[in-house]
Amino acid sequence: MxxxxxxxxxxxxxxxxxxxxxxxxxxxxxxxxxxxxxxxxxxxxxxxxxxxxxxxxxxxxxxxxxxxxxxxxxxxxxxxxxxxxxxxxxxxxxxxxxxxxxxxxxxxxxxxxVSRPAIATPIHVPGRAWPNVLLDSGANTECSAGWLVQFAQMGAVYCRDRWGVEKPRVGLLSNGEEAGKGSPLVKEAFELLEDRDWQSRTGAMFTGNVEGRDLLEDLVDVIVTDGFTGNVALKTAEGVAKQLIGALLGAFDSSDEARQGAKLLAPALGPLYEEFSPDSVGGAILLxxxxxxxxxxxxxxxxxxxxxxxxxxxxxxxxxxxxxxxxxxxx
Missing domain, CATH: 3.40.718.10 (Isopropylmalate Dehydrogenase)
Structure with missing residues (x-):
C-alpha cells in the first residue's frame, strides 16, 4: 500500500x-x-x-x-x-x-x-468484465520479434495484475489466423511466442494469430503487435465506433417515429454507450x-x-x- x-x-x-x-x-x-x-x-x-x-x-x-x-x-x-x-x-x-x-x-x-517500453491500451469487449489489452499501440513503430515477446510478457502481467485474469490468453495480430500467415516479423515472432518458457514464467498461454476483426472479440486477453500496426488498428476501431454512434444518433432523430423508438431503446442503449465510451478507460499505461x-x-x-x-x-x-x-x- x-x-x-x-x-x-x-x-x-x-x-x-x-x-x-x-x-x-x-x-x-x-x-x-x-x-x-x-x-x-x-x-x-x-x-x-x-x-x-x-x-x-x-x-x-x-x-x-x-x-x-x-x-x-x-x-x-x-x-x-x-x-x-x-x-x-x-x-x-x-x-x-x-x-x-x-x-x-x-x-x-x-x-x-526490457528492450523497449510499450503502450498498452484497453479495448472494451462486449459482455465481458475485462478488456482486451493491445500493445504496442504506438510507442515503437518498428520492432524486432524479440520485442514482441517482451510485449506479450508485459501485457500478460498487466492483465493479471489489473483485472485478475489468472491465465491470460495472448494472440499475435496478423492478416490471418493460420500459423504461416503474416509478415516476416510476424512469422518470426510466432515461432518465439510458441516457446513454453516465457508462458510458464508469466502464467500466460499463447493461442496463435488473431485478425483485426478480433480486437473486440472474447478470443484472447492480450493482443501483441508492433506500434505502427497497433496504432492504426486502434485508431481504426475508434473511428468506426465514432461513426457508428453518429449514424445511430442520426437515425434516431430522423423522424417522429424514430424519436419515439429511441425513447424506448434509451434504457438499453445508455449502459452500452457507457461501456464503449473512452471516458471510462481514462488512458493507457506505458509498460x-x-x-x-x-x-x-x-x-x-x-x-x-x-x-x-x-x-x-x-x-x-x-x-x-x-x-x-x-x-x-x-x-
Whole structure:
C-alpha cells in the first residue's frame, strides 16, 4: 500500500489546465491523493493541492523526445521526476504523447531486461468484465520479434495484475489466423511466442494469430503487435465506433417515429454507450518503465482524467511495476 500522491501534468491536454483541474477534483473526492505539476500562476484556483512548479509546457504538436531533452523544466518532465524521486507513486499526462513517453523513459528509466517500453491500451469487449489489452499501440513503430515477446510478457502481467485474469490468453495480430500467415516479423515472432518458457514464467498461454476483426472479440486477453500496426488498428476501431454512434444518433432523430423508438431503446442503449465510451478507460499505461505512467488522450474530459488518475493509483497500490520487474529481470 502507498500513501504517495499521483503526479498530474496540469498543463497537458487540449483544455489544460481547466479540464485537468476538474478531473483532479473528481479524483480527490474519491479519496485519491494528487500532486499537481505545472505553471503556478495558471493553478491559482487549484485549492489545497500541492503544486510542483514547472515553467515550461511542451506543445501538443512538438517533437516529443527532443523537447524533453531541451525543456528540462517542462511540466511532463517534472511529473516524471516526481515519480523517480519518490515524491509521487505514479504520473498522468494528457499532453504530448511522445513527450510523456520520452519523459517517463529518460527520467524513470527502463526495467532491467526490457528492450523497449510499450503502450498498452484497453479495448472494451462486449459482455465481458475485462478488456482486451493491445500493445504496442504506438510507442515503437518498428520492432524486432524479440520485442514482441517482451510485449506479450508485459501485457500478460498487466492483465493479471489489473483485472485478475489468472491465465491470460495472448494472440499475435496478423492478416490471418493460420500459423504461416503474416509478415516476416510476424512469422518470426510466432515461432518465439510458441516457446513454453516465457508462458510458464508469466502464467500466460499463447493461442496463435488473431485478425483485426478480433480486437473486440472474447478470443484472447492480450493482443501483441508492433506500434505502427497497433496504432492504426486502434485508431481504426475508434473511428468506426465514432461513426457508428453518429449514424445511430442520426437515425434516431430522423423522424417522429424514430424519436419515439429511441425513447424506448434509451434504457438499453445508455449502459452500452457507457461501456464503449473512452471516458471510462481514462488512458493507457506505458509498460516497461520503472514507474507507473498513464498517457491520456489530449481531448480527455474531466471524467476521463479522473479515471486515469484512479487507474494510476490502483496500479501503484498493486505494485504492477514490481510484478513486471520480477518477471522480466528475476535475478
Amino acid at each position: 502507498t500513501s504517495l500522491p499521483v503526479a498530474v501534468d496540469a498543463m497537458g491536454g487540449d483544455d489544460a489546465p481547466q479540464s485537468v483541474l476538474a478531473g483532479v477534483r473528481i479524483a480527490a473526492e474519491q479519496g485519491i491523493p494528487v500532486l499537481l505539476v505545472g505553471q503556478a500562476e495558471q493553478l491559482t484556483g487549484s485549492g489545497d493541492f500541492e503544486v510542483i512548479p514547472a515553467s515550461q509546457v511542451i506543445a501538443m504538436g512538438a517533437e516529443g523526445a527532443s523537447s524533453v531533452r531541451k525543456m528540462k523544466d517542462a511540466s511532463v518532465v517534472r511529473a516524471a521526476e516526481a515519480v523517480r524521486d519518490g515524491r509521487a507513486a505514479a504520473m498522468v499526462s494528457a499532453g504530448n504523447t511522445g513527450a510523456a513517453m520520452a519523459a517517463s523513459l529518460l527520467r524513470m528509466g527502463r526495467i532491467r531486461g 516497461g518503465v520503472r514507474g507507473v505512467s498513464i498517457i491520456s488522450h489530449g481531448a480527455s474530459s474531466p471524467r476521463a482524467l479522473a479515471n486515469a488518475i484512479q487507474v494510476a493509483h490502483e496500479l501503484a497500490e498493486r505494485d504492477t511495476v514490481g510484478s513486471l520487474h520480477r518477471v522480466l529481470s528475476p535475478e
